[in-house]
Amino acid sequence: MQFLVRMDVRLPHDMPQDVADDLRAREKARAHEIQASGRWPELWRVVGQYANVSRFDVESGDELHQLLTSLPLFPYMQVEVTALTVHPSKLES
Numbered sequence: 126m127q128f129l130v131r132m133d134v135r136l137p138h139d140m141p142q143d144v145a146d147d148l149r150a151r152e153k154a155r156a157h158e159i160q161a162s163g164r165w166p167e168l169w170r171v172v173g174q175y176a177n178v179s180r181f182d183v184e185s186g187d188e189l190h191q192l193l194t195s196l197p198l199f200p201y202m203q204v205e206v207t208a209l210t211v212h213p214s215k216l217e218s
């Protein structure tokens with residue numbers, strides 16, 4: 126199943142810099158693990174925002190939920206998930 130996911134990150138303004146830096150480093154490492162598994166084929170920065178849009182390729186919504194909640198920044202993100210299916214007008218490539 127393909128899912129479009131938008132993640133908006135909101136770190137508390139009073140979070141110490143070293144805590145934020147550690148969270149970001151752990152987020153990057155976990156994101157690399159998931160990408161290497163082939164389940165996170167696209168990850169894009171939203172220009173001008175601390176947000177990303179991504180495409181995930183997973184077996185189920187449960188699997189996507191497990192991946193998203195495994196991200197260290199998950200407690201600080203607003204996540205919007207859209208399930209995708211093939212558009213009937215799409216040209217075969």
Ligand SMILES: O=C(O)CC1=CCC(=O)O1
Nearest residue numbers: 134152153156175176177
């Ligand atoms: O910076 C972000 O958009 C949050 C994030 C998701 C994966 C990652 O490495 O950072």
